Amino acid sequence: MKPEINKSMIYDRQLRLWGDQGQNSLETANICLLNATVSGTESLKNLILPGIGKFTIVDDKKVTGSDVGSNFFLTIDQIGQSRAKCVTELLKNLNEFVEADYLEKDPVFLINENDKFFSQFNVIIASNMQEKELIKLNKICSNENIILVSLKTNGLFGILRSYVPEHTIIDAHPENVTDYRLDRPFQGLIDYCKSFDFSEMTIVEHSHMPFIVILYQCLEEFKSKHDGKMPSSYSERNELKEIIKSLRLNNDEENFDEAEKSIFKACKPTIIPSQLKEMFCDIKCSNINENSSNFWIIINAFADFAERHNCLPHSGIIPDMKSDTEKYVELQNIYRKKFQEDFYEIRQKVNTTLAQINRPIESIKDEQIITMIKNGSDLRIIRYRTLEDEFINQPNVSLIAQSLNEEFNNMVYYLLFRAVDHFYETHYRYPGVDNDSLDNDLELLKKSVEVITSQYSIDYSLIPEEAMQEIVRAGMSEIHTVSSLVGALVSQEILKLVTCQYTPMNNTCIFNGIQTTTTSYDL
Amino acid sequence: MERLSNLKQVLGKKLFDKVENSRILMVGSGGIGCELLKNLVMGGFKNIEIIDLDTIDLSNLNRQFLFQKQHIGKSKSKVARQSALEFNPNVNIIAHHDNIKDPQFNIKWFKSFDIVMNALDNLDARRHVNTMCLAANVPLIESGTSGYTGQSTVIKKNVTECYECQPKPxxxxxxxxxxxSTPNTPIHCIVWAKNYLFAELFGKSEDNNEINDEVTEENNTEIENLKKESQALKELFKLAGKPEYSEKVFEKIFNLDILRLLRMENLWKTRTKPKPIDNEQYKKALEINMEMDNNNNDSKTKDNQKIYTLEENINIFKNCFEILVQRQLKGKEVDPDFSMSFEKDDDVIMKFVAATANIRAHIFHIEQLNRFKIKEIAGNIIPSIATTNAIISGVIIMDAYKILNNQLEDCNTIFLTRDSSNVFVNEFLSKPNPRCAVCRKSYFVLTVNIEKFTLNDLLNKVLMSPKDKNGLALNGDITICEDQRILYDFDFDDKLNDTFSKVKIEDGKCLNVTCDDDDKMYNVMIYVINNR
Incomplete structure (x- = not known):
């Protein structure tokens, strides 16, 4: 009898990273890999293990000796068989919950002749594809709302590039949230903080008063001397520090240490972060209709809230602090109550909106709203630049030129990857594949580099000769470790993009295996 | 076309040959280990030894891709070897299903490797391998991952910082x-359930490293009382197997012990008093009908996310307690010293700990947590995924290539960060900390016949003997220790004429010698190898 295998036990260690929402998103992901290169295979492996819904490999090549030498999942007896089929069958065994499929077709053919094929997927991993086809594929992804990550490796170097028409980050997992609202305390907080008199406390009580109460009272004193204004300069913050010090009974009071350390954060005015303001002005926020996503409906409610209160809803979270349990719990409850009130307002607005567009209230769950409130100031949308913009319409020339002037920069390799593509377009082969024509290929590659650098009006001499030699020497071959590492970087990004959690890269990353460095560029 | 010709082309023939001829030790074959072993066999390495004392668990399968569900319960190192060879038969892999701290893995063995790679998950083993590599003067690549972050660095005696040069938290x-007596957070209740209650009832109460039971002036009477309390709980064991056992234990821990605390009135002057649960409440709770699922396969994540009522928790307590008692009694039939240790992935143990922690939280008016969260806290679970392990394993191989190419100093400490605009943060390797108590010591290997060689021989023929006679020429007050045990010092020379084997200094043991010569303290480590 087959033992019943339980998903939540297998996935336990990752559920602690991205939770049920992340796992559900992952399990509905339908991923297509174009070309089962080593890096492509490895990136798929890392996505199959945590349990994506389905994958499909598109590849028309046959397994070769060098595939077997660099792809862990291929064996010598498979040489000559379909690469798509062999890799699919081996990867399928990694996780019984993942559906697997393959298609023995040239991805270039599909892109040119059958673009409808791609609409079934929500992620495409394009491995070792040429710029021309990538631009076309990007258009398909843009129309069909598909995540596209392209990658290439060449010897010790690798490049990956993400594209999503519109990516929303709903849970950035901020590392420390501090929202005390001491610059504009709400009634519950005021009443609580005012209820204590430091001059009438026992020593024990005094040293267990939460620092928020200390800060509140000291700020009140400060404000009474400064026309009700908060400290806004270094000297004013120092003045506040002196007030706190004067309230101390001795130097051992850790709660007072915490109060002093929190001065800067507490004096920072409560604001609406600029990226949220931008979102509030976005047409997708103001123009809610039947097609609007849950994300935008909730953002719309945030905008409505911000208009009335000039701040974001409170997360209800306060950090751990020196205090006795009772007061800490009381303070926690005060902030939680504030959160509940704010949540209620947002929920009401969301309900009204849903009614207007004829969607059931249950279509947006409380949890989704709560997650967004807890992430308030870290919510983000990223609209990735298209490859057509990057290569043709609006290349980011200033960034490229500026980066090339840095010592040990990896921009050189970005340009070399482009030059290798140009080489391929011109000569229908990669530089360095034939060991007998290395010198000749180096000369031809230099010509391609000149073409690329002139597109950006960049000085050709900024590309070191050794770097070009390295590229020719590698001959577009894949070595396992580099491909595995670059493949893993790709899957790491796809996890962030699919779960809408953490902050993904925008938009290009170069891996340099000589120095073991990475550099990200917004190209 | 030759299989590894790409690799040869990229690395160059010279380095490629060095890689092929090198001997690599990989310590740990879990998350990083699986990825690393794959990279090693694909990266041109031909002679690999791996060691891991662990067996495969269901919760490994989301990332440790060399393992599949038919391997659950089997040795990690052996299965990793077998899976790697299936795809790549042309490599020599030796797998040890053992603890790296076993004496057979002595200094001579460590010296036989060109590079040691740590793929470990605990401080203790990392420290051990660090010391062994320093003593054997073998480069060590140290690494670790947690969630989306990870790091890797290179350690070499006298060249870089060692694992202990910077204090560890x-x-x-x-x-x-x-x-x-006075818990006030959910964590206190979890530690109580796991490290006190579970350990006292089913485990060895000695292995308790999370509770600090140092006796001070203020707490000595209370500690005495607490000892009596534990003793009384132990005595209830005579009822094990009888129907009233669970009820008596419940009464003891959630009623009588709480009543005793309540009598200590000074405890409750500034705290809210706990509320004990009496027998009537207990019995009433058991009247509710609750479906129990103990097949270790309850696939409902929801159950793990749920906060149970007190009545439900009491039912879970009784159900799990009785299963654990059955296990215990069966175990003791075979071995009277049988004991269980806390295992986070054992569903019954986890449910027992979660339910009792939450009942206690209820009594002390503390917030209850769901089982998912309690498991994370009780099991010190570090989230773990394949991608991060794969990235770090890639970095380890890149470092290994550099080390074999005599470019060790070009390696960096690399941090894999959550910040996508700076995926890797590279730092130069630091110089050794001159005050490091581990890597600033001198290490020596002593090969002798332990049946014949005496402590006196060590003192006179090795430690105090002049340098031209291959001695260490130490001059001053000498102390010789093995672990915590003193074998010789100025005031204690009773054992001088005993042979090594008589004082249990066997093959693989390590002696710690200090020499105080008024101005300076010398610290020397001597690794013993038995030469029969």
């Missing part, structure tokens, strides 16, 4: 009185 412990 010590694991948090809790004062015994907080845990046993």
């Amino acid at each position: 010590t694991p948090k412990t809790f004062p015994i009185c907080t845990i046993r």
